[in-house]
Amino acid sequence: MDFAFDARTEELRARLLAFMDEYVHPAEAVAHEQRERLASPWETPAVVEELKAEAKRQGLWNLFLPDAEHGAGLTNLQYAPLAEITGRSPQLAPTATNCAAPDTGNMEVLAQFGDEAQKKQWLEPLLAGEIRSAFAMTEPEVASSDATNITTHIERDGDEYVITGRKWYISGAMNPDCKIFIVMGKTDPDGPDIRRQQSMVLVPRDTPGVTVRRAMQVFGYEDHWHGGHAEVVFDHARVPVTNLIGEEGGGFAIAQARLGPGRIHHCMRLIGMAERAIELMCRRAVSREAFGRPLAQQGVIHNWIADARVTVEQLRLLVLKTAWLMDTVGNRGAHTEIQAIKIATPRAVVDIIDKAIQLHGAGGVSQDFPLAELYAGARTLMIADGPDEVHQRSLARRELKKYA
Incomplete structure (x- = not known):
């Protein structure tokens, strides 16, 4: 392993450090002031959108995604020192560069496992920073540290899946810009292989039967910067079978x-x-x-x-x-x-x-x-x-x- 950063990493580090000093750190106090004046604490302060526009203009955008077709095409080793820099201002910098969880993981899933229609409808606006997303896996009724415990049902009914279950600590779900959930549940709850019982489906936020019930606090914080961590109920929410990501049992x-x-x-x-x-x-x-x-x-x-x-x-x-x-x-x-x-x-x-x-x-x-x-x-x-x-x-x- 070579301990020296390569030329591209060094160049991006220099640009990102300058962006942090000139734009991000000065914006921290501004963002807090703007948030206090918003009609809803879940709305995005205007300065964040300004940071996103500047980061995009400077080419400091989607740095996390190794897929050169959709992202910056960086390796994990190249991205590591850049992510470290954004960690100095975790409330603003990851979002400003479109490198914030849970969107990063969701974009990786769609880029790797999504079909062309799913990429067109959801991945492209996520890559552009036009919408946000959430990953609905953790549940309050079971020990979700063991993913095989998940109880949310995803049942096929003709050309639709019917999703029923309760999730919580679903990061980003309180943000009004969160338009899509990737939901993990069981399509084959009685299957012999406990690691083939689960599937993932795309569920638009405005689907009937989807209720974002409340924001969960984290040590008393509502974590507005990351769009909160919500409790979400899926009550017989129906989506087309084409919303399945990958294959049944692949979740x-x-x-x-x-x-x-x-x-x-x-x-x-x-x-x-x-x-x-x-x-x-x-x-x-x-x-x-x-x-x-x-x-x-x-x-x-x-x-x-x-x-x-x-x-x-x-x-x-x-x-x-x-x-x-x-x-x-x-x-x-x-x-x-x-x-x-x-x-x-x-x-x-x-x-x-x-x-x-x-x-x-x-x-x-x-x-x-x-x-x-x-x-x-x-x-x-x-x-x-x-x-x-x-x-x-x-x-x-x-x-x-x-x-x-």
Whole structure:
């Protein structure tokens, strides 16, 4: 593995860093002010659309998608340092560059598994940033860490599928621009292979029988920047059978294909969040005094900052190795590393942000600094896309097989 970034990555890094400094970071306060004046907290502040237009103009658009036909054509290794940069402003930068979850994963699914009609109707407007989308998998009545538990029914009735079920924490669903759901449910609940019981179908938001019931809070935040996390009820919602993605029984495999890149994208951005926390920690340490001397001269602060720097450098190398493996041997070949970064990165970044909050005192838990929101987002990623314990279980089994 070559540790140097190639010429294209370096060029995009320079452009993206300049875009962040000139447009994104100054827009953070503006976006908060505009949101307070919106008729609905789920509407998109005007400055976000301005950022999207500027990013598109500068060619900083759809950087996540390795498919050159639809995206920037970057490898995972090329995209990793770019996603890290956007992670420094997770509320604005991923959306501004059309690289925000859950749209990224949904676009990957449609690009890889969708038919031409589905791509035309849904992928193209998503790639253009004209609409948003949601991925409806998690359910409140079962342990959704085991996807085979899903109880939503997708029953065929002639030329239609009838979807019945209740989902929650469906990211992006509160956004009025969210026009399409990718819904995972069971088309063959009694099938002998529990990993062939599930399918995925496209369900437009305005389908009769679809109700976005409420916004779910995350540590008290409604997460307006990501379009919220909704509870959604499907009450005999009907869609044409042509809305099936791939084949019946292929839902579990599609979910696995979707979640691999999604997990590493989260970890890339988490490193950027940690860098933002370290920067804030250092700025606070040199600007505040306690007990007669600057915080920067307190030994415990030295330990926090040094440990944070060591941790970030370790995490970055592991994420880059994982990206390189995904590019060279595929997602299956990188399975162990994907699980390793999903376990290691959120918990380590949570600790770094926690130290930054502690250093800021009351300001750290306030709305005047981004740390509390960063903490909530990082802590949630110890559960989202599979809780740590599920990944630990799978990784340990793989290790033990070597000695069986």
